[in-house]
Amino acid sequence: MAFPEPQPRKQELPRKLLRSLDCKQGAVRAVRFNVDGNYCLTCGSDKSLKLWSPMRGTLLKTYSGHGYEVLDADGSCDNSHLTSCGSDKTVILWDVATGQVIRKLRGHAGKVNCVRFNEEATVILSGSIDTSVRCWDTRSRQRDPIQILDEAKDGVSSLRVSEHEILTGSVDGRVRRYDLRMGQLHSDFVDSPVTCVCFSKDGQCTLSSSLDSTLRLLDKDTGELLGEYKGHKNSRYKLECCLTEKDTHVVSCSEDGSVYYWDLVQGSLSLSVSVGKGVVQSLSFHPTEPRLLTASEGSIQLWGEESLVMEEEEGEGPA
């Protein structure tokens, strides 16, 4: 079965606010941990992309080059490149160290909602409201995408890539999984516009959140419903969800300014943490540690376990 091993001790959830950072880049559209969880990226509505060290609370670099607000970003596996996308319909490949634009990929007909590297950062996949997912080659200088996945009937709101799969969530209420290895497309209908999809860490399940204020855990192979998580509020905005680092809990943003944790197996609400007044629009879970980054309005918050003690270097404390 797809469920992870039951934990011997109670999983400690990141409930303590370790740090809150005002990003000073307008609304933070997305916040993302990098591949090892030491850094994070924030996508601002002021066209900038910023790289932070969230534990220290320092701004490391600002990447400017987008023509409109930045909507999503991702870091490559070797931390040498970043990719971001935005309302200017472009996808940009950045060099981390120099902050230069390596490539600006144009082709989407509308704003680009989501962007991901594949595992080896050889391909950038970007999903747009133009209903297409485009696969861009980072290894060649070709301007056109390798392939366009245009099966969605409505905008692509979310996108995940695993070793051999591409998972997309679309506003047409479907979660599509392109299996490259099998050469198949599986489309699961969830009836409500999908705002976010993600794989479980074990790669057996897909989690999707939709505008009916429901998260659904679906079996990847059969499409059966393994769990349903309700209680939060998500009816208007493109909010994100994720699983904790050990697949024990399901985490979701909410429009009421909180983050909700559900037990994955029982489906019961285990915790809800109030972040702020505004909508919590983006979150990112640390790949290995129980840490959570949330983005609400113009700031991001780092959450950790109760026991965790932060070394204070600079920056603001909890607002």
Next chain:
Amino acid sequence: MAASDSDSEDDFVTYGTPLEPLEEDEPLKKPIRLQDQTVKDEKGRFQRFHGAFTGGFSAGYFNTAGSKEGWAPSTFVSSRHQKAEKQIFKPEDFMDEEDLGEHGIAPKEIMTTDDFSSKAKDRIEEKARALAALSAPIPGATILEDLVAAAKISVGVQLLRKMGWKEGQGVGPRVKRKPQKQRPDTDMKFYGCPLPPESSDKSENEDDDDYAPENVTFAPKDIIPIDFTPKEGLHGLGYRGLDPKQALSGGLRRGHFNVFSVGSERTSSLLGDDKHRRNRKGGVLGQAFGVGALEEEDDDIYNTDSLSRYDTTLCEEEPGDGMYGWTAPQEYMKKKKGSDKDVSYVGKILEGFTLASIPAAPKKVYQPPELPRDYRPVHYFRPVLEAGSASDQVVQVLLASGGQMTQDSQQTGRHQMNAAQRRELLGETALQGPSSVFDLLSSKDKERIKELKQAAEEKQAAAAAAAAAAAAAAAAGRVSAQQGLSSRFQAPAVDEALSAWQNISVEAASAFKPFEKNPEKQGRYDEYITQLKQGRKDALESSMNQHMTEWERGRERDEFIRAAVLYKPNNSTLACRFTRGKHEEDADKVDVPRDQENDIDDKTAAVKMKMFGKLTRDSFEWHPDKLLCKRFNIPDPYPGSSSVGMPKVKRDKYSVFNFLTVPESTMPTAQGVKPELSAQSKPSTSENASKPSEPGRRSRWDVSAQEKEGKDPISQFLSLARNEAAAEKQGSPLTSNEPEPGQKEEPPIEEEEEESRPPMDLFKAIFACSSDDKSSSSEEDSEQEEEEQKKPEEDPGLRQTTEPPEEDPGLRQTTEPPVQETLPDTIQVTQPRTEDAPSTHSLKPSQDQRNNEEEFGPRLPPSIPTGQDRSLSVTPGSAVHEKHKKKCKEKHKAKKEHKHKKEKKQKKKHKKHKHKGKHKKKKVEESSSSTDDSDDSDMEDSLHGLSPGELLKRLKCLPLTKK
């Protein structure tokens, strides 16, 4: 003195050329001086001798590469049009003809290479070496060298050795050999002085005395069997000119008698001097004077006359002796007459065969017939007559005269036969395809058709009878004219048409309508065709309209016949071999995915019941790009396939249905017809559901809001109002001031169609204009953008577009609404802006440019929440945002900004009217900012500014729920 002189002259033998007699008077001739002694080459050019050790003769032009005119180096020229050609020099380019000549360093001759040359070639070298060996201090040195030297055997010799040949043997089948005795003939004539006969003869005959057993075969002698000299000259075959030797020999016996066998001479000359050497053993050797080192050894002119050279007998010579020269065949023929055929001459006879004893009878040659005296070599073609057309007399005459006569059509060529006839001829079986559509019908249907047919025929017959009666009188008059007209077209054509259309299945008919433009005429033609099919001969006449003039009818008849013949349907046998093309390559076709995600209604129900799994899942074949697989480090799942993505099928390109987005045939999808959906789930929304055609197309994102609102009386009221507005709009063309929500009503038919994505160019057409400008906008640009965005806000009804602010509003009005109809809902423009009253808001122009323009999916949360202090925003970009989100009290400030920008834009407004204009602008702004995202306070403002209709007035009094 004189006599003695003369005597002495006789006695002396003079050697050399005598000097010219010296004449005393003449001055002494000057000897040719050294510098005048010239050497000329073969062309008469002077050559200077430099001396043997300094390079020999001069070369070139005074030993230079130049000429008399000087040395002109080839100038290097290379231009764009004329590239310098690359010169590749060969050694020959630096040689003159002497070098290429026979004795030059690179003779241009075909020579055998060492591999293929025989050893006999370098005889001279051998000889020189032998001489050197004799004079060498150690006599055997060079011999040893020869022995040790690498064997160089020509290819031919190698091959022969492989076949078992040994040196000294002849080539050919092994033969039995009789010991040959050579008895000197006593009758022999001797010319010149006879030599002592003993020495050489004995040495030769020693070999012949060897004992040869009967059953032992020997290799043939090493001779050349036949000399295949090419025939030259114009002599006849086998002719040789008068041989002086033969002439000398006189006619001793009948025929020619050879003292010397010519063959042996030739053999010896061909084989080299082996025989000579053997012969040279005895007698006087001709080497008394020695032979120069590089000189060809002369023939032994003094030793030719040995006795062994004389043939003493003619007939006893052994057959394998090899004298197969030009005389040999005759000799053998004579010699062996009556006796056994000489097998060895013919070659090896195959086992089980013998040579024929009785020669084959010679072919009898007949004389050609004698031509009659009055023969003229001219061919006369006899007339060919058709069977029916010729009278008996003519036929008989023709037959009598041997003329041709074409027989019945059955016996004519295959082109006159149809497929069935040919099939019968060839004995093939008929194809199994249904010959007629009647075969496919059930018996009941057949009966029904038969009844119908009978009824129709009866009716027709009655009508025909009536018509005939009526037309009888008129017809009489017409007949002559008709005949005159009908004679214009050939009778055979009528028959042809008849035969063509008989036995044609119903389905094949009526496929082609030649007179489609004229329905009446087509009707008559159809009638004609049906009658043809029934096999009626009078089909043409009966199908004619009686009211037409003769001329018209004649013409129409002509046309009908021609059309019937031309558009004759395929024979059923032929037809079942072909099928109609299913995939036409057509420019009007477009690729659409083969598989569609369908039956959303079922799935919705399944989702409602939480029956995820098979019910909600669609799995399709999907082809990833090869490069994508490569980048993902995954083997291509479809290695042979070249297609990418979902399998595609062709469909009409310009069908409007391709641009429609309603995915379902029967079903209200989640997108288009929300009320029905909500009706399914919530009975309370029955009002909504009862409206069959909801005008607005809304995004899927409205789902939850809509459902929520179902209970809300306000929303019902609003949707009602919206319907009215939409109906109004439908009736009249769009005007600029109309409060058009940007949502055109979809015709209900569209919902019947399958959903498919519009082609990419549609998106491009919409989005292309501004994409580039936007992407590079800097912060200053953003202000500019803002201004530009402001401007369209003044026409609230037209705020539909996602992008182009540069477009002037008027243009947008005209161009966009039709586009919208065809857009999928991804490009859905208006959005319900607030959670509580989405339909209301969708009527209103969208306000917040930054946020709203591209909000098609789930919106992004507002960057600054309502309650938040606006000091947070620092960057200009966010300032723009904020502006729209300000509360009423803060608006004043904002207005100033707005005004400031507006002034730039709206140039028509003069400064003296500034105050007034300002006031107006305020209003506009208020209205424009009314639909701010999630900003409830804006609602009040909107009421002032929104010009359109009572609908919005009503909005004014709506209680607004706060978030």
